Amino acid sequence: MAKAIYVLNGPNLNLLGTREPDRYGHVTLAELEMRCRETAHRLGFTTEFRQSNHEGAIVDAIQEAGAKAAAGIVLNPAGYTTTSVALLDAILAVRVPVVEVHITNIHARESFRRNSYISKAAMAVICGFGVEGYTLAIEGLARAGGGR
Numbered sequence: 741m742a743k744a745i746y747v748l749n750g751p752n753l754n755l756l757g758t759r760e761p762d763r764y765g766h767v768t769l770a771e772l773e774m775r776c777r778e779t780a781h782r783l784g785f786t787t788e789f790r791q792s793n794h795e796g797a798i799v800d801a802i803q804e805a806g807a808k809a810a811a812g813i814v815l816n817p818a819g820y821t822t823t824s825v826a827l828l829d830a831i832l833a834v835r836v837p838v839v840e841v842h843i844t845n846i847h848a849r850e851s852f853r854r855n856s857y858i859s860k861a862a863m864a865v866i867c868g869f870g871v872e873g874y875t876l877a878i879e880g881l882a883r884a885g886g887g888r
């Protein structure tokens with residue numbers, strides 16, 4: 741049976757493609773889901789694509805990915821990047837590789853955006869490629885063999 745790659749999106753990413761297009765682009769979250777689904781399918785994976793504005797729901801999704809022995813997690817923690825020990829602890833508690841993705845180059849923005857709790861447990865970090873970063877992350881997980 742094909743293994744799943746979980747694609748998890750944090751707070752406000754439901755607005756993708758509808759607000760601040762100069763910063764985050766014109767692709768909507770629904771379109772991004774389709775792109776991720778197609779890329780994962782081509783590489784032999786299924787996808788679980790989620791977005792939540794609630795920290796606990798993302799913790800639940802990470803635990804679910806662990807329980808289902810997912811091949812990987814692509815995580816854009818958005819505003820929880822720099823605050824969430826709970827997300828860090830959830831990642832540390834599962835044996836699933838995590839690729840942290842940011843649409844923008846967080847190193848070229850305000851300095852507070854760089855201090856990521858998630859990076860301390862992520863297998864890899866991609867930022868600045870726009871939404872292409874998500875499909876690059878899926879390809880990276882596939883090439884890395886989907887194991888940690």
Ligand code: CA2
Pocket residue numbers: 751752753754755756757758759760764816817818819821841842843844845846853
């Ligand atoms: O660049 C990224 O992907 C970020 O994770 C986006 C977060 C920001 O807090 C991080 O520093 C970098 C913000 C997500 C807000 O999403 C929106 C999308 C469209 C319109 C407005 C907000």
